[in-house]
Amino acid sequence: MINTIATSAINIxxxxxxxxxxxxxxxxxxxxKKPFFCAIALTIIVILAEIGTIVAGDGGSAWRNLNLVxxxxxxxxxxxxxxxxxxxFDSRFLKTRLYLLLPALLNGIAAVLxxxxxxxxxxxxxxxxxxxxxxxxxxxxxxxxxxxxxxLSLRIGRGHLYSIYWRIFGxxxxxxxGTLIQLVFPSVYSSWHCVTLSLFLYYLLLTEHDGxxxxxxxxxxxxxxxxxxxxxxKKKRYTVxxxxxxxxxEINDTFGHDYGDAVLKRVTATIRDSFDHNCSSYRIGGDExxxxxxxxxxxxxxxxxxxxxxxxxxxxxxDSTLPTVAYGFST
Numbered sequence: 510m511i512n513t514i515a516t517s518a519i520n521i522x523x524x525x526x527x528x529x530x531x532x533x534x535x536x537x538x539x540x541x542k543k544p545f546f547c548a549i550a551l552t553i554i555v556i557l558a559e560i561g562t563i564v565a566g567d568g569g570s571a572w573r574n575l576n577l578v579x580x581x582x583x584x585x586x587x588x589x590x591x592x593x594x595x596x597x598f599d600s601r602f603l604k605t606r607l608y609l610l611l612p613a614l615l616n617g618i619a620a621v622l623x624x625x626x627x628x629x630x631x632x633x634x635x636x637x638x639x640x641x642x643x644x645x646x647x648x649x650x651x652x653x654x655x656x657x658x659x660x661l662s663l664r665i666g667r668g669h670l671y672s673i674y675w676r677i678f679g680x681x682x683x684x685x686x687g688t689l690i691q692l693v694f695p696s697v698y699s700s701w702h703c704v705t706l707s708l709f710l711y712y713l714l715l716t717e718h719d720g721x722x723x724x725x726x727x728x729x730x731x732x733x734x735x736x737x738x739x740x741x742x743k744k745k746r747y748t749v750x751x752x753x754x755x756x757x758x759e760i761n762d763t764f765g766h767d768y769g770d771a772v773l774k775r776v777t778a779t780i781r782d783s784f785d786h787n788c789s790s791y792r793i794g795g796d797e798x799x800x801x802x803x804x805x806x807x808x809x810x811x812x813x814x815x816x817x818x819x820x821x822x823x824x825x826x827x828d829s830t831l832p833t834v835a836y837g838f839s840t
Contacts, residue, residue, distance in 0.1 A: 513563055517556050520705040524549045527709060537712075538719045540600040548593040548708060551586050556701045558583035566638060573636040577624045580638070584620035584629050584647055588613040590704060591654040594684070595661055597711060598677070602661070609657065616650040619643055648692065655685050664786075680710055723792040725770060726777040734791040734799060741801055748810050750800040752780075752836035757796040760832060772831060779824060780834075783817035796832075805840035814838070 531537065531545045561579030565572035592609065596602050603609070616629075623629045628643040662677045687703025721733035729737070741747045754776060761769040773796070780798060781790045788802040802810060814836065825831045 514560055516702065517560050520556055520701055521553050523705055524553055524708070527712060531712065534712075534716060536716050536720045538715075538722065541597055541715060541719075544593055544596040544600060545708075545712070548590065548597060551590050551593060552701060552704050552708065555583055555586050555590070556705075558586075559701065562638070565636065568636060570634060570636050573632055573634070576632045576636055576638065580630050580632065581620050581624065584623070585617040588616050588647070588650045588654050591651075591658040591684070594707075594711070595658055598662065598715065612650040612653055616647055619646055651688070651692075655688065659685060676714055680707055680714065683707055683710075726773055726792050728777055728781060728798070729789060729791040731791070731793050734793050737789065737791075737801060746803075746805040746840065748802040748805055748838055748840045750802070750810070750814070750836060750838040752798050752800075752834050753794075754796040754832040755835055757832050760830065764830065775824060775831065776821065776834070779820045780817060783820060784813050788813070807840065810838060810840075 528546060528549050531542055531549075534542075537545075558579040561575050562583065565576035565579060568575075589610075592603070592613065619628045623631065623641060627641045629641045629647050630638060630644065631641055632638050659681050662681045684703055684707045687707075688700045691700040721729050721736075723730040741749075754773075757769065757772075760772055777790070777792065777798070780800070784790060784800055784802065787804065788800050791799045791801070793799050802813075818834070821831070821834060825833070
C-alpha cells in the first residue's frame with residue numbers, strides 16, 4: 510500500500526509541475542491550455558480517489574464514507590479523461606459532437622447513485638467493497654471512450670504531412686494498454702502512471718507541433734514548409750500549389766497593417782477550409798502561401814482550387830476590399 514501511495518503522490522507532483530509548464534508555455538496554442546488543465550485536474554482527482562479507496566479499503570467501518578466518496582469520484586470522472594485527451598489536440602472536437610458526452614454523463618449519474626442503490630459498486634456497513642450489477646456500464650462506457658480516442662486521434666492525425674500520425678497512434682495505444690491492464694488485473698495500478706506519462710508526451714508532441722505554426726494565420730510556417738519539402742521528396746506523387754495575394758501592399762498602405770492582418774486571417778481561413786485532410790497549407794512569406802497535397806489527381810486539385818476561388822468570390826461580395834489570389838500548381 511505504501512508503495513502505491515508513494516508512486517501516486519509522485520504522479521500528482523509531476524502533474525502539478527506539468528500544469529506550470531503548460532501555463533508558462535508561449536509556443537503552445539492558447540486554446541489547448543484549458544483542456545490540458547482540465548485533463549490534469551481530472552487525473553489528479555482520480556489518483557486521489559484511488560488513494561482513498563486503497564487507504565479506506567484496509568480500514569474498518571469507520572472508513573466506509575471515505576471508501577464511498579473515493580469510489581464515486583473514481584467511477585464518475587474516469588470515462589471523461591479519454592474525451593479530454595482528444596480535446597487537447599483538437600479544441601473544436603466537442604463543439605459539434607456534444608452527444609459523445611452522453612455515455613459518460615449516464616455513467617456519472619450511476620456512480621452518484623451507487624452508494625444508495627449499488628449500481629456500479631457497493632460498500633456494506635463493514636466497509637467491504639463489491640462490484641454492482643451495472644459495473645459493466647462503467648467498463649462499456651470507458652472502453653467506448655478509449656475506442657473513440659484511438660479512432661478520432663488517428664483521423665485528426667491524418668491531416669498532417671509530418672510524422673504526427675504515428676506519434677498519436679503510439680501515444681493512444683500507450684494509454685489504452687495501461688488502462689486495460691488495470692481493468693483486467695485490478696491489483697495492478699498502472700492506469701494513472703500511463704495517463705500521467707502520456708500527458709507529458711502530449712505536451713512535448715503538441716509543443717513541437719505548435720512550433721510549426723504561423724502565429725497570425727494558424728497555417729504552417731516557413732520552417733515547417735522547408736522540412737515537409739524533404740518529406741514529400743520521398744513520395745512517389747504529390748502536388749504543390751503556390752499562391753499569393755494580389756495588391757496586398759496597397760491594402761496595408763491604405764487601411765493599415767491591423768486591417769491587413771485581419772484580411773490575411775480571413776483569406777487564409779478560406780484557403781485552409783478549401784482543401785481536405787490530404788493537403789497541408791503553409792504561409793511561406795508575408796502574403797505568399799503554399800499547399801502540399803498527397804497524390805497527383807488533377808481533377809481533385811482543380812475541384813479544390815475552384816472551391817477556394819468560389820469561397821473567396823463570396824467573401825469579396827461581402828467586402829470588396831479583400832484581395833484576389835493568384836495561384837499555380839505542379840504535380
